[in-house]
Amino acid sequence: MTATNNDVLVSFRGVQKTYDGASLIVKNLNLDIRRGEFLTLLGPSGSGKTTSLMMLAGFETPTAGEITLDGKRLNNVPPHKRDIGMVFQNYALFPHMTVAENVAFPLTVRGMNKVDVADKVRHALSMVQLDAFGGRYPTQISGGQQQRVALARALVFEPQLVLMDEPLGALDKQLREHMQMEIKHIHQRLGVTVVYVTHDQGEALTMSDRVAVFHNGEIQQIADPRSLYEHPCNTFVAQFIGENNRLPGRLVHRDGELCTVELARGEKVRALAVNVGQPGQPVTLSIRPERVRLNGATQQMENRFSGRIAEFIYLGDHVRIRLDVCGESNFFIKQPISQLEPGLAVGDVIPLGFPIEHVRALDASPGVAATASKPAAELVAA
Template structure:
C-alpha cells in the first residue's frame, strides 16, 4: 500500500443510491476522505449530501458501489459495529439518563470497566466544559448545552471517524457561531476525522479543511474554503458559495488563459477562461461583489463600465450597493463602511470596474 493510500480513511467508489429503482439521489460518488481532516458535505436540500452521510453511517445501504473505512468494506457492516461517532441536529440524547449516564452508555456497550468509563466520561465533559453537569438530565439544560453533550458522547469512545448531520441547525445565530469555533477547536485538538453535513455555506467555509459541494447527486467541486470562494469551477458553485454577480453573454474570442465575452447588451468583458465551450456559445461571468472598484479606483481596471446606483443596504461594518450595470438590475458592490463616499446617492451614475483575474468565465446557468 502506498503512503498516499495510508492517508485515506474513507473511500466511496462508484456509490449510487436510489429509493425507487429509477431516479438516483446519489449518482456515482467517488470520494476519498483523509485521516484527520474536517470535510464538509455542502449543498441544497435534495442534493445527496445527507444520503451520502447516512450510507457512511450505515443507516442507508448503497444501491451500487462500495464504501471502505480503512481496509474494511462497510457495505454489510451494521451501524453499531462501524465504530463511528454521530452527532445529530436533534441531539438524540436519552431523556431518562443523566448527562454522565448518556456519556457512559457507548462505553458500557463496549464493555469497558467502571473505572475506565468514569475516567473517560470526566475527560469528555471537561473537553466540552460541562464538568459540573454530570448529574443533570437533558431537559434541565439549554439547547447549546445539550448539543455539547451530544458532541461529547460522539467523541467519548475515541472513534476514528465522527459524522455530524446539521448539528447546529436548531441553535440561534450567536450560539451557532460560538459552537462552530468550539467544534473546530476540538477537532484540531483531537485530530479525529470529521465528516460534517450542512446547507449553510458560511458554516462550511468557517469550519472545514475541505468542502465537497453537492448538487443533483454529484459533487460539483471539492476544495479548500478559499479556493471554492475565489476559484469556483462552475456557475453553480460560484452562485452557491457566497455572494456573486453574474453576467450572461456569448464567448467572442479566446486568448490563452483569458477570453472576451460579449454581453446581451453588446458590452465586452475580459475574463479568466475557466469553464467555457466554443466561440459563439453562451457563457456566464462570475464577479465577487468585494472585487469591484468604484470611481477613480476603477481607472486601471481592464473592465470599466458606468453603473446606476439603485439602493444602499447598510450592514454595520460594510454596505451593499445595488446597481444597474450592463443591463443587470441587481448587480451588487460590497464596500467597507470606512471607504463609502457620503456624497453618493440613489440615482447617481458612477464608473465601476474589475480586473480580468477577478472575472471568471464559466458555464451558462
C-alpha cells in the first residue's frame, strides 16, 4: 500500500553522497519513512546505510538530492535545529554529569524552566526503568544502563524522529536481546518514528515494522520482516537475510510464475520464477533450510533428490544437518530436535525434497558461473 503525504514523515529524493567526487557511497536514494514506523536500514559495512542516517541527522551533507522532514527541506538545517533524537553505539554520555543531568541536557539547551525539566527527566528515567539512578554518574552504572540513559536523553524532548546508529553493538548477546525488546516496546508505547541502523539481520527482523536492505549504496528491497525473509527479490537479499541454500543452475524454460532450472549435474528443479532472465542464462535457486523435508515427507514432492549426510550441528532447540546435495557440499537442513529421526547417521544417503512454492529462482550469484550439463544453445531450444 502506498503511503499518503500525511503518512510520510521523512522523504529522500534522488539523494547521492560521494567523498571523492568519483565513487558514490549512496547512489540514488528515494525513500519515504512513514510517521510512527520503526524502519531499519540493514546492510554490510560500506553499503551506505550509516551515511544515509548521518545525512538525515545533519552530520553529513548530500552531494545531490533532497531530504525533507515533515515537508520541510533539511539540506541546510544544522543538526541541533532538526528536532531529531539520536542514540549512538558509544552512548556519548557526559562523564562529568549525573544520569539525570545527562537526560536533562537537551531540555536545558532549549531553555526549558527547571520545574518542567525535572518532571520530564523523571518521566524519561521511569520509561527506561532507571528511576533510582538519576544521581549516579555514567561510570557507576553498567553498559546496558548507560544505553538506557542515552535512549532516555534522545526521547526526553519528545522529538518526532529518533535515529539509532548501531546502538546495541557494544552489548553482550543476552543484554542485546533484552534491549531489543525494551526499545521495541518503548517505540510501541510512544508511537515515535524510529530509523535504526544495524548490520545484524536478526536484530532487524526482531524489531522493525519495515527493513530496507542496502548493498553497494542502493536499497535492494524494502519490506516487512516476514516478506523479506519469505520473498527475497534477489540473491543478495536471500543470502543476507537468514540462512539460505544456494544451488547454481541455468534456466531451461519459464511457464508464467514457474520455471524449470537445470543444475550442474543435470538435475531438474521446478521453482518460482522471481528474478530470472532468458532461457539459457544462469540463475541461483534459493531454498531456506527449514523448508527442506527428509525421507517419507518427500514422497509427493516434485523436487526430490538424494543427499549424503556430512555433519550434524547441535544447537539446543534444533539441529542443522549438512549434506552433499546435487554437487553442493554445504547444503543445510534445519530441524527441531523433536522432529529429528534418531537413526540418522553421518554417511547415510537419504531422500530429501522441497516444495515448488519454497524454491525461488533468482539472479545468478556474482562471480558464480553455473555449468549445466547441456550447452546454452541446447537449453534455449528446450
